[in-house]
Amino acid sequence: MDLFSRIKHSVFRLYRKKTVEAHRLNYLFWECTLKCNLNCLHCGSDCLKQSEIPDMPAEDFVNVLDDIKKNNLSPDLFICITGGEPLLRRDLERAGQEIRRRGFRWGIVTNGVLLDGQRLTSLINAGISAISFSLDGFESSHDRLRNRRGAFQKTLSAIRLVSSLSKKIPLNFDIITCANSFNFSELENFRDFLISEGVSAWRIFSIFPEGRAKNNSEILALNQKEYISLMTFIAKTRKNFGDKIRLNYSCEGFLGDYELKVRDFFYFCRAGINIASVMTDGKVTGCLSVRAEDFIQGNVYKESFSKIWNEKFSVMRERSWAKKGRCQDCKVWDKCLGNGLHLHASLKSGALRCNYNELLNQ
Numbered sequence: 001m002d003l004f005s006r007i008k009h010s011v012f013r014l015y016r017k018k019t020v021e022a023h024r025l026n027y028l029f030w031e032c033t034l035k036c037n038l039n040c041l042h043c044g045s046d047c048l049k050q051s052e053i054p055d056m057p058a059e060d061f062v063n064v065l066d067d068i069k070k071n072n073l074s075p076d077l078f079i080c081i082t083g084g085e086p087l088l089r090r091d092l093e094r095a096g097q098e099i100r101r102r103g104f105r106w107g108i109v110t111n112g113v114l115l116d117g118q119r120l121t122s123l124i125n126a127g128i129s130a131i132s133f134s135l136d137g138f139e140s141s142h143d144r145l146r147n148r149r150g151a152f153q154k155t156l157s158a159i160r161l162v163s164s165l166s167k168k169i170p171l172n173f174d175i176i177t178c179a180n181s182f183n184f185s186e187l188e189n190f191r192d193f194l195i196s197e198g199v200s201a202w203r204i205f206s207i208f209p210e211g212r213a214k215n216n217s218e219i220l221a222l223n224q225k226e227y228i229s230l231m232t233f234i235a236k237t238r239k240n241f242g243d244k245i246r247l248n249y250s251c252e253g254f255l256g257d258y259e260l261k262v263r264d265f266f267y268f269c270r271a272g273i274n275i276a277s278v279m280t281d282g283k284v285t286g287c288l289s290v291r292a293e294d295f296i297q298g299n300v301y302k303e304s305f306s307k308i309w310n311e312k313f314s315v316m317r318e319r320s321w322a323k324k325g326r327c328q329d330c331k332v333w334d335k336c337l338g339n340g341l342h343l344h345a346s347l348k349s350g351a352l353r354c355n356y357n358e359l360l361n362q
Contacts (some may be wrong), residue, residue, distance in 0.1 A: 008260075008266075009266070009335060012266045013334060013335075016268055019268075019270075019273060019274070020273050020317050023272075023273050023274070023309075023313070023317060024074060024274060025068070025073045025074040025077060025274065025275075025276060025309060026074060026076070026077065026078065026274045026275070027077070027078050027080065027270075027274060027275045027276075028068075028077055028078070028079050028080070028275075028276055028277070028278070029079075029080050029081075029082055029275070029276070029277035029278070029287065029288050030056075030061050030079060030080070030081050030082070030277075030278050031056075031082060031083060031084070031277060031278065031279045031280045031288055032055060032056060032058075032061070032081050032082070032083055032084070032086050032089055032092070032095070032280070033051070033055045033056075033083045033084040033085070033086065033088055033089055033280060034051035034053050034055075034083065034084045034280050035051045035055070035083065035084050035085065035088050036083060036084045036085045036088070036111075037085050037088060037111070037113055037114065038085070038111055038113065038146050038147060038148050038151060039146075039147040039148070040111075040145060040146050040147055040212070041144075041145055041146075041147060041212060041213070041216045041219075041220060042145060042178055042180065042207055042212065042213040042216065042220055043211050043212040043213065044208070044210040044211040044212075044213055044288075044289055044291070044342075051084070051280075053280050053281050054280075055089065055280060056278070056280050056281070056282065058091050058094060058095040058098065060282070060300070060301075061095065061278060062095070062098045062099075062102075063300075064278055064300050064305045065079075065098070065099065065102050065104065066102070067304050067305050067306050068305060068306060069102055069103070070306075071304075071306040071310075073306055073309060075103070077104050077105075078104070078105050078106070078107070078130075079099050079104050079105070079106040079107075080106070080107055080108070080109060080130075081095070081096075081106060081107070081108045081109075082108065082109040082288065083109075084280075085110060085111055085113075085114070086108045086109070086110060087108070087110055087113075087114040087115060087119065088114070092108075092123070092126075093122050093123060093125070093126035094126070096123065096126035096127050096128055097126045097127060099127070100126070100127035105127075105129045105130075106127065106128060106129065106130075107128060107129055107130030107131060107132065107172070108123075108128065108130075108131055108132070109132045109134070109176070110131065110132070110133060110134070110158075111133075111134050111146065111151070111155060112133045112134070112135075112154065112155035112157075112158035112159060113148075113151055113154040113155060113158075115158035115161070115162075116157075116158070116161070117161060120158075120161055120162065120165065124165075124169065124171065128171070129170065129171065129172060130171070130172040130173065131162055131171070131172075131173045132173070132174050132175075132176050132203075133155060133158065133159050133162075133173065133174075133175050133176065134155070134175075134176050134177075134178075135152075135155055135156070135159065135175050135176070135177060136177050136178050136180070136182075136183055137177070137182065137183030137186055137187075137190055138152070138183070138186055138189075138190060138193070139152040139153070140182075141182040141183040141186065142155070142183075144182050145178065145180060145182055145183075145220075156197075159173070159175070159197065159199070160197065163197060163198040163199065164198075172201075173199075173201070174199070174201035174202060174203060175194060175199050175201070175202050175203070176203045176204075176205070177190075177202065177203070177204050177205075178204075178205055178206070178207065179204050179205070179206055179207075179222060179230050180207055180220040180221070180222065181219065181220055181221070181222065181226075182220070184222060184226055184229075184230070187230075187233055188233065191237055191241065191245065191247075194245060195241070195244045195245050199245060200244070200245055200246060201245070201246050202245055202246065202247045202248075203247075203248050203249075203250060204230070204234060204247065204248075204249055204250065205249070205250035205252060206221070206222065206227070206230075206250070206252060207220045207221040207222070208252065208289070208340075208342060208343060208352075208353065209352055209353075210289065210291065210342060211291075224358050227355075227358050227359070228358070228359055231249070231255065231258045231261075231262055231359065234247055234249050234261075234262040235258065235261040235262050238261065238262065248262070248263040248264055249262040249263045250263075251263075251265075251267065251268065251269060251270070251340065252339075252340045252342075252343075252355060253267060253336070253339045253340055253343075253353070253354070253355030253356065254267040254332060254335050254336035254339070254355065254356050255267060255355055255356065255359060256332070256356050256359050256360070257359075258359060266335075267335070267336065269316075269337070269339075269340050269341055270286075270287075271285070271286025271287040271289075271290050271316055271340075271341050271342075272285075272286035272290075272297070272313035272315075272316025272317060272341075273286075273313075273316060273317060275287050276305075276309060276313075277290075278300060278305070279291075281299075282299045282300045282301040282302075283296045283298075283299050284296070284297050284298045284299065284300060284305065284308050284309075284312075285297060286313070286316050286341060287341075287342070289340070289341075289342035290316075290341045290342050291342075292344065292345055292346055293346075294315070294344075294346045294347045295315065295316070295341060295344075297312035297313055298312055315347060316341060319337040319338055321347055322337060322338025322339075322344065322350075322351070323338065324350050325349075325350025325351065326350055326351065326354055326357070327339075327350060327351060327354075330356075332356055336356060338350075338351055339351040339353065339354060339355065
């Protein structure tokens with residue numbers, strides 16, 4: 001690493017330290033349901049058509065927002081409603097209106113299958129400002145991963161609907177793609193396809209062994225050679241197509257020399273630092289990928305969210321406990337801090353994966 005890169009990393013570590021100390025809440029996920037109309041092979045939450053866990057009533061989540069507002073935790077908080085599939089909720093618009101009434105912005109993450117013109121108009125009238133669509137390659141790859149024939153065409157129709165409307169009103173949208181063995185060979189053509197469809201923001205993430213994905217990781221996960229090629233593809237796309245589509249790799253793991261080449265920011269797991277999540281049953285964690293019991297910080301049905309945010313989350317804000325196993329003697333520990341929390345099964349286990357290590361032998 002050259003001198004300029006070392007200086008940038010040093011400045012970033014000072015910024016990270018100050019950010020952790022302040023732990024200002026900027027982004028709140030609401031897992032409004034664990035029901036889903038699809039049965040995706042890579043689902044980290046193992047969502048099903050029918051869930052044993054009932055949906056959280058909208059008024060209960062609104063109570064969380066009132067608590068946040070009362071205690072001035074974040075005046076510019078963004079609420080991301082996810083699931084499961086949030087469009088399965090008939091009261092989604094009412095929840096959105098209540099969010100806007102309290103001065104917060106909101107958006108959804110959706111598979112897009114249920115989104116048509118009438119529902120989109122309803123969501124816009126309720127104040128939605130952002131939609132993230134999951135689209136995982138072309139038709140064969142997407143439908144195979146999503147476990148439903150015809151899913152691609154329905155999602156694409158929804159994306160085209162939103163893309164057309166976003167030119168007329170302030171509605172942000174992006175595409176989220178899971179890089180896996182099904183779609184890996186088509187990513188370049190898929191990028192060109194997204195550009196032709198008017199998509200200007202794209203995010204790529206990798207398979208991680210949680211939920212249903214844990215049982216399917218052997219058939220879905222990229223091998224080391226493919227993972228390195230993925231980083232090269234993202235870096236080249238950002239360099240050569242950045243004026244047409246803004247591509248970022250997910251916040252999973254420190255990437256060595258690929259830092260800032262494949263995403264806009266240095267690796268920083270912000271779970272419990274700037275990001276929190278309210279799960280369907282009221283449990284509170286960092287991001288919704290961090291579901292292990294050791295990382296559950298409380299429950300909004302037992303104590304106030306503000307109390308949980310202000311007094312808990314120490315395991316996410318101080319990470320020395322993670323320096324074990326493969327991380328024990330790692331020379332880049334201060335840049336990584338044990339990888340993403342979603343890759344830890346418990347406080348006692350080491351990281352299940354080392355992204356940096358996968359990129360070393362090039």
